[in-house]
Amino acid sequence: MNTAKIYLPKGSLSAYIDHYMMVDIDWNAETLLSDVWRLIPFGQISILFLYGDPHHYSLRNAEEEMRVTPRSFVVGQLRNPIWLKFQGHTRLTKVQFKPAGIQRIMAYQMDELTDLPCIALEDIWGKQANEVPESLHEAEDDLARVKILDKFFIGKLLPKSPQEAYVEHTLSQLYQSTGNYRLADLEQQLGITGRQLERIFRAKVGLSPKEIGRFIRLNTAFSRLNKDPDLSLSKLAYELGYFDPAHFSKDFTSLTGLSPSRLKKKSTAEFYVTHGKCFANL
Numbered sequence: 001m002n003t004a005k006i007y008l009p010k011g012s013l014s015a016y017i018d019h020y021m022m023v024d025i026d027w028n029a030e031t032l033l034s035d036v037w038r039l040i041p042f043g044q045i046s047i048l049f050l051y052g053d054p055h056h057y058s059l060r061n062a063e064e065e066m067r068v069t070p071r072s073f074v075v076g077q078l079r080n081p082i083w084l085k086f087q088g089h090t091r092l093t094k095v096q097f098k099p100a101g102i103q104r105i106m107a108y109q110m111d112e113l114t115d116l117p118c119i120a121l122e123d124i125w126g127k128q129a130n131e132v133p134e135s136l137h138e139a140e141d142d143l144a145r146v147k148i149l150d151k152f153f154i155g156k157l158l159p160k161s162p163q164e165a166y167v168e169h170t171l172s173q174l175y176q177s178t179g180n181y182r183l184a185d186l187e188q189q190l191g192i193t194g195r196q197l198e199r200i201f202r203a204k205v206g207l208s209p210k211e212i213g214r215f216i217r218l219n220t221a222f223s224r225l226n227k228d229p230d231l232s233l234s235k236l237a238y239e240l241g242y243f244d245p246a247h248f249s250k251d252f253t254s255l256t257g258l259s260p261s262r263l264k265k266k267s268t269a270e271f272y273v274t275h276g277k278c279f280a281n282l
Contacts, residue, residue, distance in 0.1 A: 169190065
């Protein structure tokens with residue numbers, strides 16, 4: 001049976017890792033699910049470990065020649081959609097980090113990874129990164145894989161930075177307000193300038209607070225339109241804080257690669273992935 005199951009990390013890792021997703025799909029036996037997926041940016045970085053057949057990716061569309069992924073890689077913060085194509089037997093684990101989570105295990109400025117959809121983990125952690133897929137492949141079941149991942153990432157935890165409090169507070173306000181929280185209010189609450197906050201945010205998250213707010217609004221729009229295609233675009237645009245539907249449509253198209261009206265018509269056979277674990281079959 002083809003599956004995509006979600007598991008939660010244990011202990012302290014739950015503050016930094018959103019979830020583990022175990023995917024097992026034999027494309028030779030799959031008849032309902034499209035083998036082309038479009039990944040819509042949602043403001044979170046992920047790590048993938050492949051222990052089945054590799055998959056391919058493109059930054060432009062699903063028709064052009066695609067690149068092959070390594071066995072272990074990081075998907076940095078994306079600001080545009082990417083296309084994935086699968087074949088053979090896909091067996092992988094995706095580690096979905098919370099918006100500022102990966103900076104607790106990786107001593108990088110996160111904006112160095114922005115717009116990079118496939119960074120070989122071996123380039124960051126050496127050959128140790130390629131030992132993980134082997135262990136996951138040999139594990140007897142998914143629960144054993146969760147234990148392997150928990151042990152690996154606990155061993156990678158870095159000391160907590162005092163700047164984390166700024167980032168966490170900002171993220172909390174942005175999510176609570178569906179991305180519409182005012183930067184001036186954050187400056188007053190945190191006691192730092194907007195420029196300082198943006199510098200910290202880019203280093204820890206890989207995007208600015210404004211960009212994260214935009215992603216929150218547009219992913220909310222995607223989910224609502226996918227659930228209710230009859231929803232008025234004008235009403236939705238104003239509810240999400242846009243001045244007019246035209247700006248909303250332009251923003252939505254930039255992030256997803258298709259217009260809101262085209263999404264409403266469900267005019268594509270691609271499989272859409274957003275929110276890290278929200279799958280939409282259009």
